[in-house]
Amino acid sequence: MTANVKDKAAIVGIANTEFSKNSGRSELQLAAEAVAGALEDAGLKPSDVDGMTTFTMDNTDEIELARAVGIGDLSFYSRVPHGGGAATGLIHQAAMAVASGMAETIVCYRSLNGRSGHRYSSGVSGNLLTADAIHWGWYMPYGLVTPASWVAMYTQRYMHLTNCTHDSLFEVAHTMREYAATNPAALFYDQRFDRAEYDAQKKIVDPFRLYDCCLESDGASAVIITTTERAKDLRQPGVVVKGVGQAAAANMESMTSFYRDEIAAIPSMDIAASKAYEQSGLTPDDIDAAVIYDAFTPIVLWQLESWGFCKHGEAHDFVMDGALRPGGRLPTNTHGGQLSEAYIHGVNGIVEAARLVRKTSVNQPDKEVNHVLVTSGVGVPTGGALLGSMDTL
Amino acid sequence: MNPEETKEFEQKIHAFVGRENGPPKKGKDAVNEPMIRQWAEVMGDESPVYTDKETAKNTTKGGIIAPPSMLQAWSMEGYPMAGSPAVDVQRSLHNVFDENGFTGVLGTNTSTEFFRDLKPGDEVTYHTVIESISEQKSTARGIGYFIETVTQFTDQNGERVGKQVFRVLKFIPADAPAEASSVADDSPAVPTRIAAPRGHDNGWWWEAADKGKVLIQRCKSCQTLRHPPRPMCGECQSVEWDSIESTLDGEIFSFTVLHYPKVPGYDYPLCCAVISLAEGTRIVANVVGIDTEEVKIGMKVKGKVEQVDEKTMLPQFYPVAGGQ
Amino acid sequence: MSIDTRDFSNVAVGDTLPPREVPITSALIVGGALASRDFTTVHHDKKAAQKGGLPDIFMNILTSNGLMGSYVTNWAGPDSCTKKIDLKLGAPNLPGFIMTLTGEVKAIDEASGTVDIEVLGENNVWGMHMQGTVRVQLPKGAEA
Ligand SMILES: [Zn+2]
Numbered sequence: 023m024t025a026n027v028k029d030k031a032a033i034v035g036i037a038n039t040e041f042s043k044n045s046g047r048s049e050l051q052l053a054a055e056a057v058a059g060a061l062e063d064a065g066l067k068p069s070d071v072d073g074m075t076t077f078t079m080d081n082t083d084e085i086e087l088a089r090a091v092g093i094g095d096l097s098f099y100s101r102v103p104h105g106g107g108a109a110t111g112l113i114h115q116a117a118m119a120v121a122s123g124m125a126e127t128i129v130c131y132r133s134l135n136g137r138s139g140h141r142y143s144s145g146v147s148g149n150l151l152t153a154d155a156i157h158w159g160w161y162m163p164y165g166l167v168t169p170a171s172w173v174a175m176y177t178q179r180y181m182h183l184t185n186c187t188h189d190s191l192f193e194v195a196h197t198m199r200e201y202a203a204t205n206p207a208a209l210f211y212d213q214r215f216d217r218a219e220y221d222a223q224k225k226i227v228d229p230f231r232l233y234d235c236c237l238e239s240d241g242a243s244a245v246i247i248t249t250t251e252r253a254k255d256l257r258q259p260g261v262v263v264k265g266v267g268q269a270a271a272a273n274m275e276s277m278t279s280f281y282r283d284e285i286a287a288i289p290s291m292d293i294a295a296s297k298a299y300e301q302s303g304l305t306p307d308d309i310d311a312a313v314i315y316d317a318f319t320p321i322v323l324w325q326l327e328s329w330g331f332c333k334h335g336e337a338h339d340f341v342m343d344g345a346l347r348p349g350g351r352l353p354t355n356t357h358g359g360q361l362s363e364a365y366i367h368g369v370n371g372i373v374e375a376a377r378l379v380r381k382t383s384v385n386q387p388d389k390e391v392n393h394v395l396v397t398s399g400v401g402v403p404t405g406g407a408l409l410g411s412m413d414t415l
Numbered sequence: 416m417n418p419e420e421t422k423e424f425e426q427k428i429h430a431f432v433g434r435e436n437g438p439p440k441k442g443k444d445a446v447n448e449p450m451i452r453q454w455a456e457v458m459g460d461e462s463p464v465y466t467d468k469e470t471a472k473n474t475t476k477g478g479i480i481a482p483p484s485m486l487q488a489w490s491m492e493g494y495p496m497a498g499s500p501a502v503d504v505q506r507s508l509h510n511v512f513d514e515n516g517f518t519g520v521l522g523t524n525t526s527t528e529f530f531r532d533l534k535p536g537d538e539v540t541y542h543t544v545i546e547s548i549s550e551q552k553s554t555a556r557g558i559g560y561f562i563e564t565v566t567q568f569t570d571q572n573g574e575r576v577g578k579q580v581f582r583v584l585k586f587i588p589a590d591a592p593a594e595a596s597s598v599a600d601d602s603p604a605v606p607t608r609i610a611a612p613r614g615h616d617n618g619w620w621w622e623a624a625d626k627g628k629v630l631i632q633r634c635k636s637c638q639t640l641r642h643p644p645r646p647m648c649g650e651c652q653s654v655e656w657d658s659i660e661s662t663l664d665g666e667i668f669s670f671t672v673l674h675y676p677k678v679p680g681y682d683y684p685l686c687c688a689v690i691s692l693a694e695g696t697r698i699v700a701n702v703v704g705i706d707t708e709e710v711k712i713g714m715k716v717k718g719k720v721e722q723v724d725e726k727t728m729l730p731q732f733y734p735v736a737g738g739q
Numbered sequence: 740m741s742i743d744t745r746d747f748s749n750v751a752v753g754d755t756l757p758p759r760e761v762p763i764t765s766a767l768i769v770g771g772a773l774a775s776r777d778f779t780t781v782h783h784d785k786k787a788a789q790k791g792g793l794p795d796i797f798m799n800i801l802t803s804n805g806l807m808g809s810y811v812t813n814w815a816g817p818d819s820c821t822k823k824i825d826l827k828l829g830a831p832n833l834p835g836f837i838m839t840l841t842g843e844v845k846a847i848d849e850a851s852g853t854v855d856i857e858v859l860g861e862n863n864v865w866g867m868h869m870q871g872t873v874r875v876q877l878p879k880g881a882e883a
Contacts, residue, residue, distance in 0.1 A: 044553040138553050145678065159611025159621075160643045163729050164701050165673055165681040167609065174671035175689060182669070182712045225674040280689040281642075281697050285669060450774070457770040458805040459761075464817040474744075475818045475878070483821040484808030487801055491776035522800045526825045588792070605864055677866045 024300050029415055030121035032253035032260035033113075035064025035246035036373045041209050041364030044138040045240035052242035053082045053133035054090040060244040061091075065257030066127065071246075073098030073125030075115040077108040077367060082133050098125035102268075104276060105142075106315060106399025109368025110407040113396075114266045116247035126248055132369040133242035141238050142169060154276070161278060170235055170318065172277040173401055174227040177320045180286035181229065184335040188229065190342055191319040192220050195233045195361055197346045198316060202358025205384045209237055210362040234319040236360040243369035245376065250415065261379040264393065264410045265302030267294030270403030277401045286335075288321075291328035291397070294405040299330075302408045304393060306330035309408070311378050311387055312352050312395040313371040316359040321400050326352075329395060329406070348387055356385040372396050372407075379411050416515070421551075424515050428560065431508045431545050436564070439542035442489040446537040451481050454488065480532040486568060486577045487527070490541040505564065508545065512585040517559055524582040530575050538571040546580070559586025606680035607724040616646050623658075625728050627720045630658040631696050642696040661698075663718030665690040665732060668697060672707045680724065686710055690718070690732055704733040744816030747852050747877040756814045756842035756856065761806060763798065763836040763862065771802030797831035803869050807858050810840045811873040815854075822853060823874040830865030838862045845872070852876050 037059025039045070039052050061068060071093045074084045078101045088096060098119045102111030112130035119125040136142065145167035158167075166172065180186055199215060202208035215233065223232035253260030271289035273282050282289070299305060306329060314325050323337035331352055332340040346354040357363045357374040364370055375396035377383045392414060397406035416424060444450065455465040463470035464480050471479050481489075492501060500506060509520065533539070549561040561584055568577040613621050620643075623630045632644040636653035647654050670688035677683050686702040688710070700718065702710055716732040723729050761767070772782035780787035782799045789795075804826055812819060832838055838860050846855040853876045860869040 044551070044558060138558070143676065145676075153614075155612045156614050156617050157643070159613075159617060161687075161699055162609040163611055163727060164687050164699060165608070165678065165685045166671075166687040166699060167678060168673075168676070171671055171673050171687065175669050175687070178671055179669035179712065227674060228672040278699070280669070280699060285689070454774040454805065455809075457767065457774045458802070458809040459759075459813070460805075460809040461813045462817045471817070482805065482808055482812070484801075484804045484824060485775070487804070488775040491801075492778075493776045494778050497778035497780060522828055524825075524827050525800060525804060526823070527804070528823045529821055532820065679865060 025297070027117045027121045027266060028264055028301050028303070029250055029262055031117040031247050031263045032250045032412070033245050033263070033372075033376045033409070034248050034253045034256045034258060034260050035060035035062070035066060036376045037063055037244050038207065038366070038370055038373055039242045041207065041239050041241040041366070041370075042137075043209075043240065045135055049133045049135055049139070049242070050082050050086060050090060052135075052240070053087050053131050053244070056133065056242035056244035057087065057091050057129050057131055060129070060246045063258060064246045066246060068092040069094045070127050071129050072096055073116070073119050073128035074131070075100045075102070075112050075119075075128060076131050077101060077105070078103040079105055079108070079367075080132055080134070082131070087131070093129070098128065104399075104402035104404070106317060106367045107402035107404040109315065109372065109398040110266060110396055110405045111268055111398060112245075112369070113247065113263060113372065113407045114268045114405060117263045117266050120247060120249050126252065128247045129244060130247060130369070130372070131242065131244040132367050134367065135240045136365055137238045137240050139240070143235075143238060157275060157278070166278075168227070169277065170230055171227045173318045173321065174230055175278075175280060176285050176401070177229060177318075179284075180320060180324070183286050184338060186320070186323060186338040190323060190338040191229070191234055192217060193341045194316070194319040194322045194346065195220060197341075198355050198359040198361040199233075200347075201356050201385050202362030205358050205363060207384075208358040208363040209239055210358060230318060233361070236317045237362070237365045239364040239366070241364050241366050241370070243366045243373050245369070245372050250412075253412070259380055260412050261376045262410045262412060262414060264304060264408040264414070265298035265300070266405065266407040267297030267301075268403070268405035269293035269297070274403060279401075288324045288328055288400045288404070290404050291325055291400055291406065295329045298406055298408050304408055308393050309352065309395050310389060310391040310393055311356065312354045313357070313359075313375040313378070313397070314354055314395070315368050315371065315397045315399045316355060316361050317365075317399055319361070322346075322354070325397055325400065325406075329397075348385065353385075353387040356383045356387070368398055375407075375409055379409050424511075425551075427511055428508065428548055431504065431511075432548055434504050434545050436504045436543035436545065439540050439569070440490075442539045442541065443493060444489070446481050446489060446533045446535050446539065448479060448535050450488070451479065451485070451535075454482060454485050458482065458484075476532060478534060480534055483529040483532070483577075484527070486529065486533070486539075487566075487579060489533070489539040490566070490568070505543070505545065508562065509585065512560070516587045517585045519556060519559065519584070519586040519588040521556060521584045521586070522581070523561065523584050524580070526580040528578045530577055533570075533576060537576075539576065540569045542567050542569075554584060554586060556584060557586040557588055559584050605725070607726040608680045608729070609678075610727065617644055620644055624720055624730065627728070629661045629663055629698070629718065629720060629730050631661050631692070631694055632656050632658050640694055640696050642698060659694070661692055661694055661718075663730065663732070664693040665698075665716050665718060667702065667710065667712055667714045667716060669712060670702060670710050672710070688716075688732065690716060698730065700730045700732055702734070703731045744818035745814070745877055747847075747854070747879045750844055750847060750854050750877065752844050752847060754844040756810070759810055759840040761838045761840065761860075763832045763834055763838055765796065765834045768796050768798050768802070768832070768834065771805065772799050775799065775801035775805070777801055793831060793833065795833045797833050800826075800828065803828065803832070803860070806840070807860065807869060807871060807873060810842065810858060811856055811875055814842070815875050815877060818878050820876040821873065822876055824871065825873075826869055826871035828869055829867035830862065832862055832868050833864070836862040836864050838868055852879050
């Protein structure tokens, strides 16, 4: 069965707060600023909003945020689990709500003091007895406690089975940094590195050195989604949701799905991709640019394979051809990604994907951009969305 | 602090940059053998040039010298500082920080250069200047500023003998220092590994590990093995199960070596691996008894349950001689 | 103990120093504070240290510097000449801990005859206590 969401919903407003290592204010305030900014961008009033969606991991309560911004009655609210795997899950929720008529105008938000507050790199502690803590209990006593170490386990296997080397990991890290260097909003604006500097960074977990790992930052991002009908009358050109997939493949654990026949792959994203392509009627050839979740460098490679830009195990060659660069086949993470712009759990990526469709990215590719892919974090249940311009209706 | 207060505060602290802590001051004692010997005893300095006059004569030093790292000691105020620390420019600067909530203080770096060896009879004069104050930083300790002071050391002839850059962090403590009372009378215990929480679905497995066994859960109805344990069989939905004991013969399916961050209770570099067991299930565990650089996918390993610290029994896997 | 001085020509990048274990005791912390004339209360008075949030007295920076210096000069020998000690401080050293010092030659400079040794002092409870670089000048061709 193919979900009936194509062309029903559009992103009409986008906003980020500034990104920093210390925002100096509450996550609620950051969220309120981002939401107000996205409403302003859309030319909508707070009272136009009737739905909200965010991450289960977000600390900012919907109704607190609604009250802070002056949003009125809500008839839809939902949350998506699994950390960064939730990013495009917000589009998924909003598109369903809009397509079904459950709500008309939905705010999607994510706000975190990810550097000055709780830092994910500090790992899990297991202080609470929950089903999730029991799951982590199979790894903590051995010291496998950080996101980098979980992703490394898949990466070593992937590098063992394919021709992927540090060359392609560097290519991903370096491409993101070059984009960030020309993006004034990025934390790494105007800060470039070369291969020698990349190789000289401290080892985190094999095979990752520091620049293979994303930032930790403070900030918030928000997007407003409404019906394509309504989008036609608003301030900004709408960014249409062509298809959106979400999936947790069989035999899944959060970050530690080490018990599948092969772990050098991300089957959840394969499923999400096929659903989004099926809904939209698009193929990989139709996609002009992408924002691919980049908590760590190799996960970009696997997602390129899941979305069919190259065959499984061949992403090394694809990126070494310069595909992700400004003039390449698939300019990717033109904002600098989470490796170099900021880590807002992928929602700053949705903002950038919308900009690419609007042709307003600071690193807008020269070529015509009609369709853009944006994805969520992997290793957890995940997803991705295909966005297009209003001209594609 | 709001942005305006921060601006005002930063103006106040930056006014200190470039100021000398006081005029050049002579150390209380000339360089002397008794203080050198006491230093060498505590630090475990074995070199005869610090303590053995006769041997020292026959080295290129030509006699006793002071250990270079002792340089700063010749400038220390001594006992009076225990009762009433000197009120100097540096102290006033710290007071400005303290009044604005930046009560934490932490020495983070020293960089000391030595221009010549000091010998008994040398007289050391020191002169400290507040060199710089950083912009606001977000550190693991909390929000703060780094203060850098530079001290020049000269001798009785006005010649430079050394220079020290000292960096301290003044910060707003992230947590109130209240926890101390709860551990008041115990030195901190050597940390152990993070224990797995034990619940209904997994407690039995860890209890067996405590007794030296690795068990694999087995469906009583269709005999399918499963790990990690869960309450229902995914093949036949039976909730009846027993277990078999693993021989711990295995092969490395994937692995990683952890370097950073270093979590207390673990030794680094630390190898964690996904291991395919002969029984057909997989388990995550440490690979030990081998240089972590030598670990390879496909390597044959053999496990045994070991006590890895005071509180923890865990399966640990060793390379099999001649395997792979 | 090594009475002989290491010759510059016998040192290569990658050489490692024999590790040294330093048991941290109250005696060492107080002794080091007194030898460096550092009477700051947190280095001899447990109650003062606890007020500052730590469970016990802790080692002062001068002692850390002294231990790093002695670790290298014990290896380099009496005719060596210490030029620089760069030290970055990490977790405190408290009584009951054991600190292990390790060192590795990271760079050598033919012109000045100096050797840069990276030293790491890690305690068994909180990890990195100090890390840094000691630059030491060694005699050339003393044996020839
Ligand atoms: Zn069964």
